[in-house]
Amino acid sequence: MNEQTNKLRWGILGAARMTEVMLPAIVEASNAQLVAVASRRPGAATGVLKKCGVGQSSINIYDNPDQLLDDPEVEAVYLPMANEEHAEWALRAIEHKKHVLCEKPMALKVADIDAIEAAAKQHGVTVMEGFMYRLHPQHARAWEIINSGAIGEIRTVRSCFSFLMAPARTYRISRNIEQGGGAMWDIGCYAIHTCRMFFQELPTTVIASYKTIDSGADVSNIGVLDYGDGRYAQFDFSFERARRAEYELIGTKGGLKCHNVWSKASDTPIISWWNEAGEQQEEQLPPANHFRLEIEHFTDCVLNNHPPSLSLEDARQNCQTVVAALQSAQQGQSIKISTS
Numbered sequence: 613m614n615e616q617t618n619k620l621r622w623g624i625l626g627a628a629r630m631t632e633v634m635l636p637a638i639v640e641a642s643n644a645q646l647v648a649v650a651s652r653r654p655g656a657a658t659g660v661l662k663k664c665g666v667g668q669s670s671i672n673i674y675d676n677p678d679q680l681l682d683d684p685e686v687e688a689v690y691l692p693m694a695n696e697e698h699a700e701w702a703l704r705a706i707e708h709k710k711h712v713l714c715e716k717p718m719a720l721k722v723a724d725i726d727a728i729e730a731a732a733k734q735h736g737v738t739v740m741e742g743f744m745y746r747l748h749p750q751h752a753r754a755w756e757i758i759n760s761g762a763i764g765e766i767r768t769v770r771s772c773f774s775f776l777m778a779p780a781r782t783y784r785i786s787r788n789i790e791q792g793g794g795a796m797w798d799i800g801c802y803a804i805h806t807c808r809m810f811f812q813e814l815p816t817t818v819i820a821s822y823k824t825i826d827s828g829a830d831v832s833n834i835g836v837l838d839y840g841d842g843r844y845a846q847f848d849f850s851f852e853r854a855r856r857a858e859y860e861l862i863g864t865k866g867g868l869k870c871h872n873v874w875s876k877a878s879d880t881p882i883i884s885w886w887n888e889a890g891e892q893q894e895e896q897l898p899p900a901n902h903f904r905l906e907i908e909h910f911t912d913c914v915l916n917n918h919p920p921s922l923s924l925e926d927a928r929q930n931c932q933t934v935v936a937a938l939q940s941a942q943q944g945q946s947i948k949i950s951t952s
């Protein structure tokens with residue numbers, strides 16, 4: 613911690629497109645200080661600082677992420693590398709005793725999350741998967757409505773994420789699923805994470821179907837998570853459909869829809885709900901920057917030694933569910949999910 617400002621000192625491990633979002637979030641966060649940025653492409657770290665309008669004089673710039681990990685000034689890192697690099701670099705950062713906010717998906721294999729958890733315990737650092745949307749206050753409002761009993765007991769969750777892939781973004785589908793490419797690792801992990809938020813346990817089985825393209829990446833998926841006793845979560849996500857970023861809950865008495873979920877900080881959050889007693893409401897909430905809230909939450913957890921709201925067990929269960937959904941689509945059959 614910077615003793616003068618009481619701020620946690622952050623480094624960023626890459627000049628990814630996401631760095632253009634998260635670098636300003638770190639700079640704006642009330643309890644964080646950006647001290648270093650690394651990129652394996654010379655000039656790219658400086659470029660992203662310039663693009664974000666952040667002066668470089670007080671920031672250490674590295675052409676090698678290992679050098680950033682050796683920098684004793686850096687206490688926490690944001691890891692925005694490509695999906696298939698997350699587990700390896702999270703482990704490296706943990707071994708250097710850095711706290712790690714890792715972009716989603718934290719890993720492509722459950723065993724890698726187990727290794728990250730063991731290393732984090734050994735080195736006494738905090739690690740969280742970067743599902744930023746969960747820090748948005750609109751979900752707390754959705755829970756208030758649910759907990760008031762207005763829609764009854766939740767029986768169905770439907771979570772949808774889609775947009776038409778822009779030509780400049782096709783790097784997301786140029787690698788196969790095993791290499792971290794495709795819609796599941798990019799957007800499907802959000803849709804599944806959101807379904808899991810409302811049932812808060814592992815599903816018993818998953819059945820899914822997808823379309824893949826020549827590169828071996830999936831581009832359109834649909835599936836159902838079975839939570840037993842007639843409780844189901846349905847996810848669909850795609851790079852080939854009009855934009856939707858929403859979830860809907862159907863309870864025993866009514867329903868609730870959250871209209872702008874994995875959105876930009878400037879988007880207006882809207883929640884609508886109804887019930888059979890004739891109540892019907894649409895609520896607009898103030899926009900909130902869930903990226904900055906994520907940085908502030910993680911930083912607060914580190915500085916005050918609290919567990920983060922997204923645990924490594926949550927990361928493990930999400931990975932397990934995602935892997936089972938991919939297996940189901942590959943094999944054309946439902947897959948049982950083990951709770952052991």
Ligand SMILES: NC(=O)c1ccc[n+]([C@@H]2O[C@H](COP(=O)([O-])OP(=O)(O)OC[C@H]3O[C@@H](n4cnc5c(N)ncnc54)[C@H](OP(=O)(O)O)[C@@H]3O)[C@@H](O)[C@H]2O)c1
Pocket residue numbers: 625626627628629630631650651652653656692693694695715716717742744783797798
């Ligand atoms: N939370 C969210 O809202 C959100 C949104 C989108 C993506 N994501 C996640 O964030 C992570 C990064 O996604 P992204 O789309 O920002 O990744 P990206 O731009 O492809 O960058 C990934 C890594 O590739 C390298 N790179 C970047 N541009 C490059 C280029 N032109 N040529 C060669 N290498 C390049 C960078 O490392 P070097 O700088 O070291 O070269 C960077 O760290 C992914 O895990 C993704 O799933 C999260």
